[in-house]
Amino acid sequence: MISLTTRLGSMSQSWPPSIRRELNRYIRRFYREGGRACDNVGDIHRQPYWFFLPTWLRKKYNQETSSKISKKVLDDILWAQYCVFLSIRIKDDMYDGEEIATPLFFAADQFLSEACDILFRHLNGVPRFWPIFTGSLKETITAFWEVDAMQQRGRVSLRRMRVGYARVSSIFKIGSAAICYLAGHGRDVSIVESASDELAIAGQILDDFHDMDEDMSRKRLNYAARFILGSTQPRGEGREDTLQLLAERLLYTDRVTRLFDEVIGHVQAAENSLIRLKLSGAEQYFPAYVESLEILRDKLREEQANRIFGTAISRDT
Numbered sequence: 001m002i003s004l005t006t007r008l009g010s011m012s013q014s015w016p017p018s019i020r021r022e023l024n025r026y027i028r029r030f031y032r033e034g035g036r037a038c039d040n041v042g043d044i045h046r047q048p049y050w051f052f053l054p055t056w057l058r059k060k061y062n063q064e065t066s067s068k069i070s071k072k073v074l075d076d077i078l079w080a081q082y083c084v085f086l087s088i089r090i091k092d093d094m095y096d097g098e099e100i101a102t103p104l105f106f107a108a109d110q111f112l113s114e115a116c117d118i119l120f121r122h123l124n125g126v127p128r129f130w131p132i133f134t135g136s137l138k139e140t141i142t143a144f145w146e147v148d149a150m151q152q153r154g155r156v157s158l159r160r161m162r163v164g165y166a167r168v169s170s171i172f173k174i175g176s177a178a179i180c181y182l183a184g185h186g187r188d189v190s191i192v193e194s195a196s197d198e199l200a201i202a203g204q205i206l207d208d209f210h211d212m213d214e215d216m217s218r219k220r221l222n223y224a225a226r227f228i229l230g231s232t233q234p235r236g237e238g239r240e241d242t243l244q245l246l247a248e249r250l251l252y253t254d255r256v257t258r259l260f261d262e263v264i265g266h267v268q269a270a271e272n273s274l275i276r277l278k279l280s281g282a283e284q285y286f287p288a289y290v291e292s293l294e295i296l297r298d299k300l301r302e303e304q305a306n307r308i309f310g311t312a313i314s315r316d317t
Contacts, residue, residue, distance in 0.1 A: 050172035061183035081175035083115035143167035151220035169200030198270035260297035
């Protein structure tokens with residue numbers, strides 16, 4: 001797999017020392033915080049799906065044609081995809097009020113410029129790719145604002161939030177689309193996009209589950225919190241009342257189990273979308289992903305039962 005650390009170091013080598021230090025601090029913090037959900041869903045998912053999909057596609061296409069996509073080209077595409085992600089992520093964190101030094105704003109622009117240079121180098125003669133590239137950027141940026149507004153709104157449908165979550169992750173389709181078009185298989189893009197949408201929704205709901213308290217401290221009621229509350233809108237007079245209600249639903253209802261069943265459903269829908277492409281690697285990835293989610297779901301259900309019966313026993317004694 002491509003060494004992101006090496007590429008980050010090489011790209012930022014000529015930057016002012018203060019910006020390099022801030023970038024290194026940001027990357028370290030990002031991986032510390034980003035590991036929370038991954039720790040619970042198995043080692044196979046420590047790399048994001050948007051790194052796996054282009055890799056699987058390249059392997060499939062290289063077996064079917066004499067015109068091969070080299071490992072170097074794949075690494076360039078993955079690096080470009082990561083640069084787009086970092087560019088958007090840095091600005092999103094700034095928008096959310098995270099403690100990020102202002103100079104990183106310019107680093108975000110450098111990452112986007114790097115991605116454009118690499119993609120133009122490899123796909124200059126592929127005009128059908130570029131509407132996907134620019135459209136994905138626009139879709140993600142617009143959806144960021146819309147999802148943030150939805151989470152602050154009193155009432156919003158869960159279906160609309162799921163659609164918004166898929167749109168926020170539109171940028172993660174860029175790498176896969178690049179591989180499809182480089183291999184002359186542009187017709188496969190729509191299939192991969194459908195799977196990407198399902199995986200994006202699953203991943204965001206998992207993140208929401210871990211971030212419920214943090215989001216409520218920012219006056220946002222995310223998808224997981226609304227689902228567990230059994231309502232698309234907040235209840236109670238304020239944050240403390242909502243937290244109390246949420247704790248009761250977590251303890252005395254099956255809403256968490258149902259939430260994880262929904263996440264599993266999105267992962268399985270992604271797997272079903274990709275079946276016709278017969279991607280080597282997917283047959284290990286998806287069953288392992290589902291199994292790890294089932295294990296986590298069952299652990300949470302067991303913990304819920306222990307708390308309920310433990311409370312009941314303590315009251316009786």
